[in-house]
Structure formats: C-alpha cells, structure tokens
Amino acid sequence: MSTTPTRAPLTSQGAGTGSRDPRKAAMSGWIGSALEYYDFALYSLAATLVFPTIFFPSENPTVGIIASLATYAVGYVSRPVGAVVLGAYGDRHGRKKVLVFAMLLMGFATFAVGLLPTYGQVGLLAPALLVLLRLIQGFAVAGELGGASAMIVEHSPDARRGFFASFSLQGTQVGSILATAVLLPLAAVLPAGQFGAWGWRIPFLLSAVVILAGYFIRRRVQEPPTYAANTGTPGGRRRFPLAELLRTRPGALVRCILMTFTNVIGMATLIFGVSYATQKGYGNGFSSSEFLWVTLVANIAAVVTIPLFGALSDRIGRRILMAAGGVVGGLLVTGYLWAIQLGSLPLVFVCVVIVQGIFFQMWNATFATFFQEQFPMRIRVTGFAVSQNIGLMIASFFPSIFTAIAPPGSANVPLTIGLTTLGICLVSAVATLISADTRGKSLEDLEGHKAG
Template identity: 40%
Template sequence: MSTATSPQQAKLRKRSAIKAYIASLSGTSLEYYDFAIYSVASALVFPKIFFPGNDEFVGLLLSFSTFAVGYLARPLGGVIFGRLGDRLGRKHVLVVTLLLIGAATILIGVLPDYNAIGPAAPAILVLLRLAQGIGVGGEWGGAVLLSSEFGDPNKRGFWSSAAQIGPPAGNLMANGVLAILAASLSNEAFLSWGWRVAFLASALLVVFGLVIRLKLEETPVFKALVENNERSEAPLREVFRNEPRALIAAALSRISPDVIYSMFTVYVAVYATKELGMSTGNVLTAILVGSGVQIFIIPTAGALTDRFNRRLLYGIAAAGSAIYIPLFFIMIQDRSVVTLTLGVVGGLVFNGLMYGPQAAFITEQFPARLRYAGSSLAYTLAGVLGGAIAPLIFTGLYAATGTWYLIAVYLAVCAVITIVGVSLGRDPKPEEDLRLIHDVSA
C-alpha cells in the first residue's frame, strides 16, 4: 500500500484545510455571536422587560433560567445532529444548525415584551432559546470535525482550535455591538429597542456564513468512511455501548472551562454592577478586551499541545484556574476599571489554555466513525452540568453567604473534575485518520 502524497496533492489538501479552518471559525463565530448577545442580555436586559413585577433577585434568577434552557437543550441537539453527522456527513448538518440558530435569534429580536403580550413573551422566549440550544448542540461537533479532518492529524490541536475561536470572536462582536449601543443610547432607549438591533444584525451574519459553508466539500475522513463502508448504522448506541470511558473523560474535561467562561462573560456583569457599583460599559469593555486576547491564546494553546502532552498541559491550566479565582475577587475589590479588565483578561486566558486544546482532546477520544456523535454528546452533556447551571449557582451562593468564598470553592471543585477527565482520556492517535485516507487514495 502506498502512502506517498505528491507535492501537488499536499498543496491542494493544505489549501482545503485553510478554507475549512476559515469556514469553521467564521461559522462558530456567527453562531456564538447569537449565543453571546443572549448571555449578556439575560444579565442586563431581560430581567427588566420579560420578567417585570418581580423583585430584582427573582427577575435575575428567572432570566438566568432561560439562559440555562439553551444549555439544557444542547444534548438534544447533540443526539439529533450527532447521529446525522456520522451518517450523512459534516457539511449538510452544519448548514441546518446555522439556519436554526440564526432564525431563533432574529425572532428574539422582534419578540414583544411582557407589557405587550403578557406571559406569552417569556414563554416564547424560552422556546426560542430552546431552538438556539438545539442548534448549538449540533453545531460544535461538526465545526470541529470540519477543520480537524481537513487538517494534518498530527496537528489536530491547532486545526481543531478554529471552532474554539468562535466563542470569543462571537463574544467580541456581540459585546462590541452592545457596548456601542449602550454608549450611544440612553438607558431607556437601550432597554426599549436598542438591544434588539444586536439580535437583528445576525441576519446579515447568517447569510455570510451560509455562503461559506455551502461552497465546502465533505471532509476527507468522512469520504473515506463512505468509500470503505465503515459508517456506523447506530452511532449513538455504539458510543454508549463501546465508548463509555471516552464519553466520561471527554465530558468531564469540559466542566471547568465551561464554568470559567460563564464566570467571566456572564456572572462578572452581575457582580461588578450590582455588588461593586461599576457601570455596564466598564464590564462590557473588560469582556471585550478579554475576548480579544483569547482569539490569540486559543490557537496558540492548541498548537502547544501538538508539541507537548495535551492532557498534561490541559490539567495544569485547570489547576491554575482554581488558584486564580480567589486572586481575581481580591484584586477587583478596589473597583478600578483597569483592575477589573486585567482580572477578566486573566480569567479568560486560563479558559483559553483549556479551551484551545479542548476540541482536539474531546474528538480524539472517539474513532472516526463515531466522532460526531461521541464528541457532540460529551460536549453537550457536560454543558448541562457546567455552563447551564453555573450562573444560577454563582447567584445562589452569593445570595446565601454575601461573599465570594463559596464561588471560589465551586470553581476549584470544577477544576478537579476536569483534571480527573483528562486523566481518564487517551493520547492522540493520528494514525487512525491517516489509515482511512491512505486506504482510499492507495
């Protein structure tokens, strides 16, 4: 069997890998733009316009509950689209998830508030948030496989990081738009209609993302699975029956970065404004800067784990995040904008050091024929235990104690869980993908 690749073939494959990297990055950026504007709005806007008549704390909890619905819906998206991705291919599923999230976000932008249609407003909001979550649940696994399966399997940490840049890039765009609106409008105008502009703007982004994705071919790995007749007939059943350790390891690895991200992009807005008396603009600026730094940290971290042991570096970052949290709360007590910004940047750097190699670690736990279903299930199930309930837990712990100490303990426990996950996982096996591709090309 010949495994040689001609210079022309190598050049064409690299060009395809770059296109897939851009498509994965742009697609998840657009989708996490949609998701991020909901995250910020759930902390700053929705308690006032969709849950009025409650005291401030109850309104905030109700709003964060709708935020959590998006996470709770992700496993359903992982089940539906994970199976389809392993049966029908990566590309087609990614087009559907983009349309689903985009449509839900646009409809949220035109949804009448509680004063206009009463209880129907929060009820519809929950349904639209459910649709967003289902779409994101199917999006992540496909976006990761799109870039990693076109790229060099020996450099999966870097190529897989394309989808991981999506959240900070989307967060950067979302917070940038919201910061501009908040700075240029009065508080009354922002709450009345300004926030809707950010949601409706996603229509243009969805069109742009569709154009890119529709031009892509299917990944070489999936093509090889089809040609070799190695696709699974029941990928979900096989994952649960044959890959339980992989599923557990992959899911646990996600807990700490997910909770850290919720801390520094969602709850920090509540803590800084309500407890420290800082302005919304100050918080949005801090998140904006932190997201900008993450765009560079994430691919760098992914590439580093291609050179050094991925699991070891991942675990070190998780341990470092647990140590950092108490330092963050202590340093921001001076209520300085500079200190808050540096603190948020530091937290998002620790998140990026885990988030960069996360996609590679999760997907490489599963064989190629079960990769979409397995990685989607692990990613979405962990989201329920991580990011879904994190803002609620942060809010409840602070309300019960009046201090941040238990929040720090909670984040330390999450770090330990992630360390256990990466310890249970396996190291990369790039030869699996190389065998598939070479068997077809030989």
C-alpha cells in the same frame, strides 16, 4: 493565517477521493463558528444586562437575576437533544450538511428574539416565547463545534491537528467579540431607558445577515476525503451512532462530560461575574457598558492566545495544558471576583485577561482536538457533540447556583464562588489526566483505541 492550500497526503482510507486541505477547512470553520457564536453570545450578554428587567420584572432583584440566568441555562438543556440529532446527521450524512442546517436554524431563532414583545406588553407570553427561542438556539448550536472541529481534524496532518482545530475555537471568541462590539456602543450612547426599550433589539435583528452569510459560506465547505471514502463502504454509515457510542466508548463519554465542566471558569467570570458587578442588589456599582468592555478585552486576549496554545498542544500534549489551565484558572477566579468587590476597573481588566484570556484558553484551545481524538470517525461528531453538550447543559446551571448560594447581600462572595469553581475544575482535571494522551498519533491509530 494564509489561505494558500496545503496538500497533505491521504491515508489509505482516503485514497482516490481527493486531497486534504487543512487551511481551507480551518478558515471555513473559523468563519462559521464566528457567525454562529455571534448569535449565541448575544443572548448570554442580554441575559445579564437587560432581560432581568424587561422579561422577568420582580420586586426581589435576586428572583429577576436567577430567572434570567435560568433562561440562559435553558438553551443548554436542549443542546443534548441537538447533539444526538445533529451529531447523527453529521456522522451519517456529512459534516457539511449539518453545518449549513445548524447555521440557518440559529440565525432564525436569534432574529426572532429581536422581535419579541416584553413582559409589560403581553405578560407571561413574553418569557415563554423567549424560552422557546432559546431552546431552538441550544438545539442548533449543539451541532456547530462538533461538526466544524471534526471536519478540520479530518483534513489536518496528524502533527498539527491541535493548531488547525484551534481556529474553530478562535472563531467562537471572534463571534463573542462581534456581539459585544455591537452592544457596546448602544449601551454607552443610548440612555438606559431607550437601550432597554429598543436598543438591545438591534444586534438580534442583524442576525438576518448571519443567515445569508452562513448559507453561502457553509455550502462551499468540502467533506474530508477520508470521511467521503468511508461513507461508501459497508458499515460506513451507522444507523444509530448514539447506540454505538454508548456501547463502545462509555468511558470516553463520561470523561469528556466531566472535562467540559472546566467551562465553569467562564460561567464564573463572564456570566455570574457580570451580574455580580452590575446588578444593584450586589452593590458593586459597575455599569453595563464597563463590563461589556471587560468581556470584549477577555475575548480579544483569547483570540491571540488560542492558536498559540493549539500549536503548543501539538508539541507537549493536550492533557498537561488542559489540566493546568483549568486548575490555575479556577484558583484565580477568587481574585477576579475580589477585584470586582474592590471596585477597581483596571484590576478587573488585568484579572480577566489572566483568568479568561490565558489560563482558561489553555483548556479551551485544546479540548476540541482532544475530544475528537477520543472517538472513531463513524461516531466522531456524535461523540464530541453529546459529551460536550451534556457537560455544558450541567455547567450552564452554575451561574444560577452561584446566585443562589451567594445572593445579593451575602458576605464573602468572591471566596464562596471561587472555592466552588476550583472544586469543579479539580474534578475536570482528574478526568483529563486519567485519559490517554493522543499527541502525535495518527487518526488511523486512534481508530483502534480500546473501546471505552
């Protein structure tokens, strides 16, 4: 993506405040999202690969897996709180300020995870500290995508909002690739005992670099001119954005929460799927390093497809991509888990690219723009953050639920989990299709959409 600024004409709301610069906004959102989601993805990988044994030892493998995946979910429990607090901060005081704060807080929490003692060293204090830091992570990340995508959408020309906003989503995938790329050689080279003892800590400690890089990147981001102009007008800064959101856009809030459930595809493939493939209790026999490669390939495919689907949403609309991608992706989860059961690594690679790299990205590349378009500027960060993070909080428990309904030793695990995933995706698709399409409409027109 070229970094040469493209100056888009201002609307009347933004007159006199400067020019919009969608390329610079997209690049800054891309870099910031990549750094922050590097931190968040590290925990997701470690929760399936090493945490069950070093923080939650148990004679019953199912208990250890569920406990570890539950701490993964704990990070999502704090996200609605972070969404309310950081969303209000972003709406009242600026997108730039909330992005800098979220980055620094996330980097601190992730660095601290790398310093934690194990269960064998301090007993129950170890998982308690892990849960606390995961809560801080969840709080911090709640403001990231809402603030970044709001900034990009408000900088972008109306006809290309989907394309430019997709780069913040591409950045989240790059962050996951970086996390996997750091863990992959460690898991492959180090003996299992050394990887479990200290090797897994190295990527977390590298978050010290993230703290510094994030600060210098985010402090240079400029506010969208239309936002800067409106914050100086009467009513430009609402005291309680959440109250206005609940009063004026309850329908949009509920629909966006339900649409967020499409993330069940990622939960089924890259969270539960990793446990299903690598944990001894399921007996599928894949190694941790093999499934780090699977995760890496899925994220590389997503990096390629996200801007393509973002641009396509500007041409054909957001709803059709989101609904079709979610339903077909959910339908194909059964095939992906079946490939794991067969023990065929090449087939697993093919399936994960199709399910996670293509069909899920039809939804993932588009939802940030679509969600931002559902809410007026004065509550845009709050509306996006609250709906996305409540939805993700609920969805985060899906991997633990999957393990509970299809524990090690169960028959027909692929069909059980696949049908459950498809059912959830159908609910999300209905919520998408009953929402008004927003393609081609100006942000000023969208400001006047009927409340709710």
